[in-house]
Amino acid sequence: MPVIRFVREGRDVECYPGENLRDVALREGVELYGLKGKLGNCGGCGQCITCFVEVVGESSPGSLSPRTAVEERKLQRRPQEWRLACQSLVQHSVLVLTRPQAGLGDAEARIAAAKAEPLPAGPTAWPVAESEAEGAAEEPQQGQQPEALALEQPGSGESTTADEEA
Ligand code: FES
Secondary structure, eight states, X not given: OOEEEETTXXXXXXXXXXXXXXXXXXXXXXXXXXXXXXXXXXXXXXXXXXXXXXXXXXXXXXXXXXXOHHHHHHTTTSOTTEEEGGGOBBOSOEEEEEOGGGOOTTHHHHHHHHHHSOOOOXXXXXXXXXXXXXXXXXXXXXXXXXXXXXXXXXXXXXXXXXXXXX
């Protein structure tokens, strides 16, 4: 599982690969928003530009999905490391600083400490439940005919296939 290290909060949070960064932060009680965003945000549509996060360091190339067209437009005058949490999907473990516009008194020390501790890489696909894996194994491959339906002859103990019946 990827780990999101929230530098400001000093917390590591696990999530599934592909989860939305804003959704994970809200679920875990991590405050993404400054005052403006708390008073009113777009709910994750990429319109209010209040859910800034900064991807910290070089630890994270490819850790988040690439910038969306919305981010390219909305973040034109912001640092390249800034992202909109609502537009970012977590693919690998990543260090993020929430509310980078708010500043952080001991930022350098906290960032250095966060970078010093290694992050697990995490998988890049959703885990597959056992029942799903079994179901997939039984499904016929593309171009392969499904096995004929076995029908039991009443009282005979023998079975025939639907093809033989026809
Ligand atoms: S929540 Fe509005 S831009 Fe992300």
